[in-house]
Amino acid sequence: MSPSPTRRTVLTATAAGGMALGAPTAAEAAPPGHRPPATAQPPTRELRALLREIDPARIEATVRKLVSFGTRHTLSVQDDPARGIGAARDWLLSELRSYAAVSGGRMTAELQSYVQEPAPRVPTATRITNVLATLRGSLTPERVYVVSGHYDSRVTDVMDATSDSPGADDDASGVAVVLELARVMAGRRPASTIVFAAVAGEEQGLYGSAYMAQQLKAAGADVQGMFTNDIVGSAKADDGTLDPYTIRLFAEGVPSSETPDQAAIRRSVGGENDSATRQLARFVRDVADNDATRMRVRVIYRRDRYRRGGDHIPFLERGYPAARFTEPAEDFAHQHQDVRVDETGKQYGDLPEFCDFGFIARVARVNAATLWTLAQAPGTPRGAKIVTSTLTNSTRLVWTRGTEPDLSGYEIVRRETTAPEWTQVIDAGDVTTYEVDLSKDNVFFGVRAVNRAGLRSPVAFPDPQA
Known part of the structure; x- marks a missing residue:
């Protein structure tokens, strides 16, 4: 008869999404x-x-x-x-x-x-x-x-x-x-x-x-x-x-x-x-x-x-x-x-x-x-903001372009407010503003930088910009 699992075994296996110990x-x-x-x-x-x-x-x-x-x-x-x-x-x-x-x-x-x-x-x-x-x-x-x-x-x-x-x-x-x-x-x-x-x-x-x-x-x-x-x-x-x-x-x-x-x-x-x-x-x-x-x-x-x-x-x-x-x-x-x-x-x-x-x-x-x-990779983007000067059902993000010589562009990431990790990625290009046809009230957005080698920075979470 195999031994009963300990509480730690159960909790660890659960946290690992079913990963067996050993x-x-x-x-x-x-x-x-x-x-x-x-x-x-x-x-x-x-x-x-x-x-x-x-x-x-x-x-x-x-x-x-x-x-x-x-x-x-x-x-x-x-x-x-x-x-x-x-x-x-x-x-x-x-x-x-x-x-x-x-x-x-x-x-x-x-x-x-x-x-x-x-x-x-x-x-x-x-x-x-x-x-x-x-x-x-x-x-x-x-x-x-x-x-x-x-x-x-x-x-x-x-x-x-x-x-x-x-x-x-x-x-x-x-x-x-x-x-x-x-x-x-x-x-x-x-x-x-x-x-x-x-x-x-x-x-x-x-x-x-x-x-x-x-x-x-x-x-x-x-x-x-x-x-x-x-x-x-x-x-x-x-x-x-x-x-x-x-x-x-x-x-x-x-x-x-x-x-x-x-x-x-x-x-x-x-x-x-x-x-x-x-x-x-x-x-x-x-x-x-x-x-x-x-x-x-x-x-x-x-x-x-x-x-x-x-x-x-x-x-x-x-x-x-x-x-x-x-x-x-x-x-x-x-x-x-x-x-x-x-x-x-x-x-x-x-x-x-x-x-x-x-x-x-x-x-x-x-x-x-x-x-x-x-x-x-590039540094985390600076100056990331969500524009809130007018009430709309779309979302406009702005940020400051980085100074890295190999910088090639930016990506917009988003997720549901209840999600722990980013679930969607949008290629924004080499720009410093981007508009998404989704309400800023319903999801979270972020911005990350990309270099010519394809490496991405950590995400910058935007503050509201009035």
């Missing part, structure tokens, strides 16, 4: 009834070649190397060459510099440091250091995309800076994704700039990410998308069920940075599901939920999990579109735990033996497909 073959990557969105973009030959270079063995080596530093707690020792967060910091910089060395000068690697004065979970002034690699764009370098993981770790007591804190899943797995992306992209020429970031201070309060986001904001950086990879190391839940071909993407609706005037507009048009971050999440589904990544992207319509937070939040708070990748179901015995074996023989602790390095490699492919397509 290890499906490549032919099962698109299960029955799973149709790509109308806005989906098939992977290019260039992208498929890039994805093939992502190496699970290198990812495993990165995770194990980070674990070897004993603890990477933000408050741990910074001047020991073998143990503590300082040793991890120096190794990360060395790795990123080795990738930059083959980039022909396009990639630079650096430390981004500041002294955090006493604050919650930081009892004394502490230097917090992010390790960054920047791959400068060749065509539109002013447009920036950021991908991050946090290299600090913790155990049960968030203030314990001396006990072994392996942090394999949380979050050496995310840092391994970032390093592997930097490695495979270093020798390539993205049109726009990509920043690869290993940040510190996450477990103490998102300090490193907040500093990076603030520095970008102060510099006036045009960050059009940010992704954090946090706890992406395993597809096994705490009850043993497996979902190895799904990754969650948390994407907020109502923007964290929304002003009262922006809130009034959102309420008037019903735009709760159409923030820039939700459009970014739809873009991820368009370009990374396919046979090339062998992954299903399960978009979750909230900023993060209950009682949790991540390094995308400081970016959201500063008005940047940002989202979080996290494994499909967490095992809480293997995160934020002292390394120990209890009286029943159960092993606790965030150890590398509980990571699935093939799964992390597939998560890296989802990130790579997203970032590379974003960097090669």
Whole structure:
């Protein structure tokens, strides 16, 4: 007699549209009834070649190397060459510099440091250091995309800076994704700039990410998308069920940075599901939920999990579109735990033996497909508006033409107000205004840009223009 399904099994299978748990073959990557969105973009030959270079063995080596530093707690020792967060910091910089060395000068690697004065979970002034690699764009370098993981770790007591804190899943797995992306992209020429970031201070309060986001904001950086990879190391839940071909993407609706005037507009048009971050999440589904990544992207319509937070939040708070990748179901015995074996023989602790390095490699492919397509495609259209100066049963959209030299035109997308994804696409041509013979009161519209290579931008959701 087969065992009864657990509640998680039922819920996961339902969310996946009937996808069976276990290890499906490549032919099962698109299960029955799973149709790509109308806005989906098939992977290019260039992208498929890039994805093939992502190496699970290198990812495993990165995770194990980070674990070897004993603890990477933000408050741990910074001047020991073998143990503590300082040793991890120096190794990360060395790795990123080795990738930059083959980039022909396009990639630079650096430390981004500041002294955090006493604050919650930081009892004394502490230097917090992010390790960054920047791959400068060749065509539109002013447009920036950021991908991050946090290299600090913790155990049960968030203030314990001396006990072994392996942090394999949380979050050496995310840092391994970032390093592997930097490695495979270093020798390539993205049109726009990509920043690869290993940040510190996450477990103490998102300090490193907040500093990076603030520095970008102060510099006036045009960050059009940010992704954090946090706890992406395993597809096994705490009850043993497996979902190895799904990754969650948390994407907020109502923007964290929304002003009262922006809130009034959102309420008037019903735009709760159409923030820039939700459009970014739809873009991820368009370009990374396919046979090339062998992954299903399960978009979750909230900023993060209950009682949790991540390094995308400081970016959201500063008005940047940002989202979080996290494994499909967490095992809480293997995160934020002292390394120990209890009286029943159960092993606790965030150890590398509980990571699935093939799964992390597939998560890296989802990130790579997203970032590379974003960097090669046009930027999100600016100035998108729906003209509301007169009451009519048609819809006229206007927008500002982009400055990309390879821009070829625009598309209008639409969907029913109750639909989660765009369902219709109209070729508008190389214009900055377009009229559709449908009422703006009954459907949602958006605008996206197209370049000569056929790559599409994320969708811009229009505000009303009186």
